[in-house]
Structure formats: C-alpha cells, structure tokens
Amino acid sequence: MAEYETHDYEVLVIGAGGAGLRAAIEASANQARVGVVTKSLLGKAHTVMAEGGIAAALSNVDERDNWRVHFADTMRGGQYLNNWRMAELHAKEAPDRVRELEAWGALFDRTKDGRILQRNFGGHRYPRLAHVGDRTGLEMIRTLQDYGIHAGMEVHMECTVITLLKDDGRIAGAFGYDRERGRFLLFRAKAVVLATGGIGRAYKITSNSWEYTGDGHALAYEAGASLMDMEFVQFHPTGMIWPPSVRGILVTEGVRGEGGVLKNSDGRRFMFDDIPENYRAQTADNEEEGWRYTQGDRDARRPPELLTRDHVARCILREVREGRGSPHGGVFLDIAWIKNRLPNGAEHIKRKLPSMYHQFKQLADIDITQEPMEIGPTTHYMMGGVRVDADSQMSDVPGLFAAGECGAGLHGANRLGGNSLSDLLVFGKRAGEYAARFAKNNGAASVDPQQIDAAAQRALEPFNRTGESPFQVQQDLQELMQNLAGIVRREEEMQHALIELRRLEERANRVAVAGNREYNGGWHTALDLRNLITVSEIITRAGIERKESRGAHFREDFPSKNDAVGRCNIIVRRDVSGEMQVIREPLAEMPAELKQIIEEMK
Amino acid sequence: MSNETGASTATFRIWRGNSSGGAFHDYTTEISEGMVVLDAVHRIQAEQANDLAVRWNCKAGKCGSCSAEINGNPRLMCMTRLNALPLTDPVTIEPMKAFPLVKDLVTDVSWNFRVKPQIKKFTPRLPDASDGTWRMAQADVDRVQEFRKCIECFLCQDVCHVLREHRLFEYFIGPRFFVNTAALDMHPLDTANRTADLRQNQGVGYCNITKCCTNVCPEGIKITDNAIIPLKERVVDQYFDPLRKLFRIFR
Numbered sequence: 001m002a003e004y005e006t007h008d009y010e011v012l013v014i015g016a017g018g019a020g021l022r023a024a025i026e027a028s029a030n031q032a033r034v035g036v037v038t039k040s041l042l043g044k045a046h047t048v049m050a051e052g053g054i055a056a057a058l059s060n061v062d063e064r065d066n067w068r069v070h071f072a073d074t075m076r077g078g079q080y081l082n083n084w085r086m087a088e089l090h091a092k093e094a095p096d097r098v099r100e101l102e103a104w105g106a107l108f109d110r111t112k113d114g115r116i117l118q119r120n121f122g123g124h125r126y127p128r129l130a131h132v133g134d135r136t137g138l139e140m141i142r143t144l145q146d147y148g149i150h151a152g153m154e155v156h157m158e159c160t161v162i163t164l165l166k167d168d169g170r171i172a173g174a175f176g177y178d179r180e181r182g183r184f185l186l187f188r189a190k191a192v193v194l195a196t197g198g199i200g201r202a203y204k205i206t207s208n209s210w211e212y213t214g215d216g217h218a219l220a221y222e223a224g225a226s227l228m229d230m231e232f233v234q235f236h237p238t239g240m241i242w243p244p245s246v247r248g249i250l251v252t253e254g255v256r257g258e259g260g261v262l263k264n265s266d267g268r269r270f271m272f273d274d275i276p277e278n279y280r281a282q283t284a285d286n287e288e289e290g291w292r293y294t295q296g297d298r299d300a301r302r303p304p305e306l307l308t309r310d311h312v313a314r315c316i317l318r319e320v321r322e323g324r325g326s327p328h329g330g331v332f333l334d335i336a337w338i339k340n341r342l343p344n345g346a347e348h349i350k351r352k353l354p355s356m357y358h359q360f361k362q363l364a365d366i367d368i369t370q371e372p373m374e375i376g377p378t379t380h381y382m383m384g385g386v387r388v389d390a391d392s393q394m395s396d397v398p399g400l401f402a403a404g405e406c407g408a409g410l411h412g413a414n415r416l417g418g419n420s421l422s423d424l425l426v427f428g429k430r431a432g433e434y435a436a437r438f439a440k441n442n443g444a445a446s447v448d449p450q451q452i453d454a455a456a457q458r459a460l461e462p463f464n465r466t467g468e469s470p471f472q473v474q475q476d477l478q479e480l481m482q483n484l485a486g487i488v489r490r491e492e493e494m495q496h497a498l499i500e501l502r503r504l505e506e507r508a509n510r511v512a513v514a515g516n517r518e519y520n521g522g523w524h525t526a527l528d529l530r531n532l533i534t535v536s537e538i539i540t541r542a543g544i545e546r547k548e549s550r551g552a553h554f555r556e557d558f559p560s561k562n563d564a565v566g567r568c569n570i571i572v573r574r575d576v577s578g579e580m581q582v583i584r585e586p587l588a589e590m591p592a593e594l595k596q597i598i599e600e601m602k
Numbered sequence: 603m604s605n606e607t608g609a610s611t612a613t614f615r616i617w618r619g620n621s622s623g624g625a626f627h628d629y630t631t632e633i634s635e636g637m638v639v640l641d642a643v644h645r646i647q648a649e650q651a652n653d654l655a656v657r658w659n660c661k662a663g664k665c666g667s668c669s670a671e672i673n674g675n676p677r678l679m680c681m682t683r684l685n686a687l688p689l690t691d692p693v694t695i696e697p698m699k700a701f702p703l704v705k706d707l708v709t710d711v712s713w714n715f716r717v718k719p720q721i722k723k724f725t726p727r728l729p730d731a732s733d734g735t736w737r738m739a740q741a742d743v744d745r746v747q748e749f750r751k752c753i754e755c756f757l758c759q760d761v762c763h764v765l766r767e768h769r770l771f772e773y774f775i776g777p778r779f780f781v782n783t784a785a786l787d788m789h790p791l792d793t794a795n796r797t798a799d800l801r802q803n804q805g806v807g808y809c810n811i812t813k814c815c816t817n818v819c820p821e822g823i824k825i826t827d828n829a830i831i832p833l834k835e836r837v838v839d840q841y842f843d844p845l846r847k848l849f850r851i852f853r
Contacts, residue, residue, distance in 0.1 A: 040659050040665075040667065041657075041667065041711065041715070042715060043665075043754055044659045044660075044665040044666070044667050044754075046659075046660070048660065048664050048665045048753070049660050049662065049664055049665075099734075099735055102735065102736070103726060103729075104724065105724035105726070105786075105789065105791075105792075107738075107743050107746060107747065107750065107789065107790075108743075109740065109743065110738055110739065110740040110743055113737065114736075114737030114738050114739055115735070115737065132747070132750075133747070135664075135751065137664075138664065138750075138751075138753065139750060142750070146718070146723070146724065147723070147724070149718060149719045150719065150723045155715075157712070157715070180704050180705075180708075180710075209659045209660045209661070209665070210658065210659065211659065242636070243634075243635045243636020243637070244634055244635065244636060245634070245635075245636045245637045245638060245641045246636060249661070249662050250662075355664070358663070359662065359663070362663070362681055362683070363636070363638070363662075363681075363683070364636065469648065469649075469652050470652070471647070471648035471649075471652065472648070475648070513652055513653065514652055514653050515652070515653030516653075518620060518655070518704070518705045519655035519704055519705040519706070519708050520652075520653045520655070521647050521652065521653065521654055521655060521656060522647075522652030522653050523653070
C-alpha cells in the first residue's frame with residue numbers, strides 16, 4: 001500500500017501560470033474550496049516569459065478596432081480551423097479581462113490621455129496589445145499571484161501530478177508527489193482544471209522552460225479525453241541562436257513591432273519577397289510604408305516582418321537553406337537601424353525593449369542599439385490540446401476542464417502573438433467558473449485505491465533497477481522530434497519517428513535513477529519522460545494524418561492546402577483497447593453572422 | 603562558423619548535502635562558448651550526478667528560480683557567464699545561506715511566501731473615468747515600474763544581514779517585501795496605509811541601509827535608496843514628527 005497525504009477540494013487546479021491562477025481565482029470567487037498544484041514555486045510559471053502583451057480590442061489607440069475585427073484576425077491567423085465560438089468569446093471578453101487585471105493592480109503603459117496603451121503585433125489589424133514594456137507576462141503573473149493569495153485558494157508549490165483519478169467515467173481527483181521530499185499526495189476533487197501549459201521540451205531548440213513536458217496533454221489523454229489540433233506546433237521565428245547555450249531563448253515580436261527588420265546575408269529585407277495572397281491587401285509593399293506603420297501612422301499597412309509567425313519562420317528557414325543565412329545559421333534582426341529615423345534612437349530602444357537589451361548584452365555580448373541580432377526559429381507554443389466545450393472548457397471527461405495552452409480550439413492552425421495571454425485570462429476564468437459550478441452540482445466522487453497503488457509503484461520503479469540515465473533518453477527524444485517532426489515535415493520522416501519513439505519508450509521504461517526521493521532531478525526527469533513521449537507520438541500521428549500544409553504544419557510532400565482535410569480537425573484519443581486512435585472530424589458549421597464578419601474583414 | 607569544437611574543461615565545486623550535513627564535491631566538465639553557470643550545472647547533472655538538486659525554470663533571467671552563491675557572490679546561475687569567472691581555480695557553487703537547505707543547491711524559501719500575504723493588499727480608489735476605469739499618466743506609472751521589475755529571486759533576502767546573520771525572520775520582512783510595499787504604496791491608484799505595519803510588524807527600522815540588497819539585485823532595482831529609505835521616511839513622518847506628536851496629544 002502506498003503512503004500518501006490526502007487533501008480534499010471541490011476544484012483542483014493543476015498549473016499556476018496565467019490560466020491556472022485565473023481559474024483558481026474564479027473558482028474561489030464562486031465559493032468553491034480550491035487547491036492549486038504547481039511544479040514550480042508560485043509566480044515562476046512560464047507565463048513570466050511572455051513579453052509582447054495581451055491582445056484585447058480595447059480600441060484605446062485606434063477606435064476602428066472592436067471585437068469583430070479581433071475575431072476575424074484570430075480566425076484568419078488560425079486558417080479557419082479555430083473553434084469559432086471560442087474565437088468569438090475570446091474577442092468579446094478579452095477587454096473586460098484586461099480591465100479587471102488593472103483593477104487588481106496591474107500597471108500597463110499609458111496613452112497620452114492616460115488610458116491603457118496598445119501596440120502593434122503580427123496578424124492584428126490595429127494596435128491591440130496592452131503591455132508593460134517587454135515584460136507583460138511578469139506583470140500579469142505577479143498581479144494574479146498577489147490577488148490570488150488573498151482569494152482563499154491553497155497552493156501546493158513544487159508538486160507534480162502523475163495521474164488523474166476517475167470514478168465511473170467522471171473525474172475524482174489527482175495523484176502526485178512533492179518534489180522537495182518525494183512524498184506522495186492524493187488530491188480528491190469534484191472537478192479538475194488542467195492548466196499545465198505546453199510541450200516545448202519535446203524539442204531540442206525551444207523557448208520553453210523545463211516545466212513544458214506536456215503533462216496536461218498526457219494526463220488528459222490517459223484519462224480518456226480527446227486531444228485536438230496536435231499537429232500544430234508553433235515555431236516562433238525569432239529565437240536567439242548564438243552562443244550555443246542560449247539557443248532558443250525568445251526574442252520578442254515586439255522588436256519587429258517597434259520597427260525591427262529582418263535581413264539576410266545580402267542585406268536584403270527578404271520578407272518583401274513572399275507576401276501570402278490572403279495578407280497582400282493589408283501588408284506594406286515598400287519599406288517606407290512599413291516604417292510609418294510601426295510609428296503609428298494609421299493609413300499605413302504593416303511591414304511583412306509582422307506577417308504571421310508560421311510564415312515568417314518558414315521564410316527564415318528558406319533564406320538559411322538557400323545559403324543566405326547569418327554566420328551561425330539564422331538571419332539578422334536589426335532594430336539598431338531606427339537610429340537613422342529617430343533622434344535618441346538608442347535610448348528609445350532601451351526604453352521600449354529593456355529586457356531584450358539586457359538579454360543580448362548579458363548573454364551574447366551584443367548591444368542591440370548598435371548591431372543586428374542573429375535569430376532563428378524556436379519551438380514556442382502548442383496550438384493543440386485538450387478538446388473542450390467552448391463555453392465551459394470541459395473536456396469529454398465529466399469534471400475535467402482545460403484552459404490556456406493545454407486546451408485547444410482558439411488558435412486553430414496558428415496562434416497570433418498576444419492572443420495567448422488573453423486566452424489564459426478569458427478561458428481561465430471560464431474554466432474556473434464552470435468547474436466550481438460542476439463541483440456544486442455533483443456529489444463527491446470516490447477514488448480507487450488500486451489505481452493509486454499502481455501509480456505509486458510505477459513512479460518508484462526507476463529506483464529499483466539499473467539502467468541508463470533519463471537525461472540521455474530525454475536528449476535523444478528532443479533530437480528526434482527536432483529533426484523528424486519539426487518545422488518542415490515529410491511522411492517518411494514522421495513514420496520513422498514513430499518507430500524511433502517506440503524504441504525511446506522502451507528505453508524510458510528501463511531508465512534508472514540514483515539517490516533517494518528528495519529533490520532528485522533524475523527521478524523527476526524519468527517521470528516527465530512518459531508525458532513527453534506520449535505527446536510526441538500524438539504530434540507525429542496527427543502530423544501524418546494532416547496531408548496538407550496549413551498554418552504551423554508544413555508538409556514538404558504536400559506543400560499546398562487541401563480542402564478535404566482542411567475542413568477537419570484531427571482528434572486523437574485512446575480507444576477501448578488502449579490504442580491511439582486518430583480521427584478526422586469535420587469543423588462545426590459557423591453561424592451566418594460570424595461568416596459575414598469574416599467576409600467583411602477580408 | 604561554429605567554433606564549438608575548441609573544447610576545454612573547467613572544474614565546479616558544488617555543495618552536495620541536505621539539512622543533516624554535506625560537503626563540496628568537485629566536478630570537471632566540458633565547457634563551450636557563451637555558457638552560463640546553470641549550463642555547467644545541468645551538464646554535470648546529466649552526465650555525472652543525476653540526482654543533483656537544482657531549482658531553475660526559464661533560464662533567461664526572468665523567473666528568479668536559480669539563485670545561488672557563486673564564488674561567494676549571490677547571483678542567478680542562468681545569468682552568470684563562465685567567461686566572467688576565473689576558471690583557473692574551481693568555481694564554487696553553494697545554495698543561498700539565509701534559508702534552510704533542502705538539498706544540494708535548493709533551499710526552502712517558503713518563508714517568503716508566508717510573509718507576502720501579511721502585506722495589505724492592493725486597494726484601488728474608485729474608478730474616476732466615465733467608462734468605469736481610471737486615467738493614469740505614464741509618468742506616474744513609470745515611478746513604480748522599477749519595483750515591479752522584481753523577479754522574486756530572493757537574493758536580496760539572502761544577503762540582508764538582518765535575516766542572514768541575525769535571523770530576525772519573525773520581526774522583519776526583508777528587502778524584497780519593502781520593494782513590494784513600495785510598489786503598492788506608490789501605485790497611482792492605491793489607497794491603503796501600510797506605515798503602521800512597516801513600523802510595528804515588519805521591522806523597517808532594523809534596516810541600517812548598508813545597501814547589500816541593492817548590490818546583488820539582478821534587475822538593478824535601487825532597493826535601499828528608492829524603496830526602503832522612502833518607506834522609512836513615511837514612518838518618521840507619521841510617528842516621529844514633533845508637530846504631529848503634539849497634535850496627537852491635544853486631539
């Protein structure tokens with residue numbers, strides 16, 4: 001029999017980033033007893049890394065903006081695979097969520113008349129991102145954290161959930177361990193909200209922190225929930241590439257929003273050479289107009305550097321492959337040039353992009369006010385996730401909710417910058433509200449001691465054997481996914497990846513860890529590996545199924561769009577025999593009034 | 603082109619142990635261009651010491667998880683480049699000393715998370731714009747942004763002698779939370795008065811402005827000059843102003 005400590009909650013939130021904290025605050029406000037489990041310390045979640053801002057049609061900077069434009073932008077960016085109801089709710093509710101954050105103490109940069117300032121970002125027609133310099137994520141998480149600690153929730157820091165518990169089909173709680181001492185913990189709960197973030201650690205080059213091991217995706221899959229859109233992994237076009245130890249660290253899109261330009265080794269602004277048809281009408285065709293746009297000229301169209309991330313990432317890759325890359329295998333991102341246009345340009349850059357200035361100064365010995373940065377694509381965001389009901393965020397497992405990056409639907413085939421922070425707030429709130437409601441309307445569920453014992457026993461197995469290091473298997477997995485299921489994909493490479501994944505799974509089942517259960521990095525990695533391998537397989541299978549190129553999913557063997565699969569979402573779930581099942585599901589029909597909005601905004 | 607091939611090695615003297623004791627262990631590992639201390643620790647963990655305990659998260663100086671003492675200096679491991687350290691001698695890496703040790707480089711910083719809720723929460727004035735929100739000038743926002751940059755790495759708490767040497771954890775909230783209080787007090791919308799708490803329960807008087815905290819702040823916040831001294835002045839104004847004292851007597 002496993003020994004464990006038991007905690008009882010009405011709503012258990014797994015993850016304490018933006019979505020988790022917002023869900024916990026809302027569930028607490030709805031009088032639920034709330035527990036929050038987080039793998040890190042409170043306030044350290046990956047949300048702190050968000051730089052650009054929160055997209056919300058406040059129309060403070062351009063009064064032409066409204067929820068309809070934001071909705072249409074989001075759908076266009078997602079290549080119309082988005083769940084239209086989520087895109088609608090998101091566009092309508094994001095402004096209130098931003099204002100609420102301000103009422104809780106967040107301090108955004110201001111317009112001249114004292115309202116929340118908004119900045120330009122890729123794929124957004126008007127300046128839309130509420131921001132604080134380039135550290136918006138920190139402002140957001142600290143605001144939610146400091147508000148949340150007075151809201152009544154109980155927080156379990158540095159704890160990892162290893163399995164979800166069910167009772168006759170519905171959710172009953174979760175079982176995990178505390179990282180500090182390695183003791184097991186049982187959380188009984190009437191409703192569970194997954195807010196575990198993404199999967200970036202499945203790839204070698206990533207902007208994501210160690211926590212991003214696809215825990216929520218894998219837990220939900222194993223609990224029988226459906227996952228959707230898992231082939232869509234966003235590779236952010238601008239990650240640091242030199243020196244090697246900083247490879248992957250994000251360079252905010254805000255650099256381009258402030259006038260930064262992309263150049264190849266010939267000094268050419270190559271983004272002008274490839275502007276997709278559906279963005280041509282709203283993209284500048286000359287440098288002068290692009291510059292005016294970044295400086296707030298409302299009649300100017302945006303420069304092609306601010307096209308969607310999937311497109312910019314592929315253009316960069318093309319330049320590198322065709323021999324026009326920078327010395328370390330990327331291209332140049334130049335913000336220093338704006339000194340030719342602005343008096344006190346260097347000071348302006350430092351004021352607008354302070355974190356970027358320090359990041360390059362400290363980690364790469366580069367002064368971005370003087371010389372260009374070398375950048376290249378980095379694994380950044382998972383558009384796919386747990387399939388949820390748009391309004392309530394509940395999955396197909398009754399009582400199991402998902403919000404933020406580990407949920408699916410809002411972003412379709414490609415997420416726009418700034419739509420992530422607003423996603424966390426809008427759907428974090430909804431998940432918290434509906435989870436509290438579910439908990440009120442349903443009695444206590446019972447947990448199965450056998451399921452708990454099996455999970456505990458499995459977790460401890462790495463201590464009882466000799467074998468290879470979990471770190472080696474993790475590295476090999478990251479290498480594999482980077483090479484065979486990365487930015488550019490091919491059928492045979494992904495088929496090969498599936499075979500290799502099976503081998504890695506066998507190796508993962510044999511890894512051994514030394515030492516004891518106290519804060520043991522090797523043990524933690526051994527347990528995270530299972531989730532990483534599960535999500536890697538799901539990504540690969542979904543990628544094979546989508547035989548077309550759309551948004552972030554680019555198939556070299558199917559380089560164009562294909563309407564047959566293009567009108568479907570790809571769903572992955574476990575069938576009754578325990579096998580992974582991949583299904584095409586037709587998109588839900590959009591109501592006429594939303595269709596009309598999209599038509600009008602074309 | 604890549605010059606990663608010029609492989610060289612360095613030795614790291616890392617504290618291994620838990621609350622019942624420990625010792626330094628030397629690990630020699632390969633180093634490459636641009637590496638930071640956290641990279642070396644990770645390489646050692648992956649190749650030589652799988653069970654090494656190290657807390658980290660973003661590896662970009664934004665989350666404040668990987669605080670440690672490197673050659674005796676409190677720093678973030680992810681923002682300390684090896685080429686800024688003399689590598690002829692072993693690089694010493696120890697856990698923060700002000701907090702109880704959990705294991706190896708990881709300390710129990712939970713005290714900080716218990717202190718924070720004791721600070722009066724943000725209390726905004728009523729919205730004053732017709733749309734139910736507020737108007738604020740950029741200049742007023744800028745004044746507090748310095749404090750809001752804090753990433754809660756707790757290095758300032760680690761070096762503060764009131765905590766590190768005198769262990770006054772029950773009477774003193776430490777530099778991080780003076781910065782937190784200053785951020786709230788100088789927030790353009792906030793209306794709460796935290797001065798009595800500062801004096802009575804939070805021990806602002808114990809700080810004798812040696813600026814050790816300011817010196818180690820990875821965000822460059824002028825903790826002593828811009829946060830603590832103004833808070834001390836508030837306490838003086840409210841409690842030790844002779845005119846106010848008289849006013850209180852005759853009220």
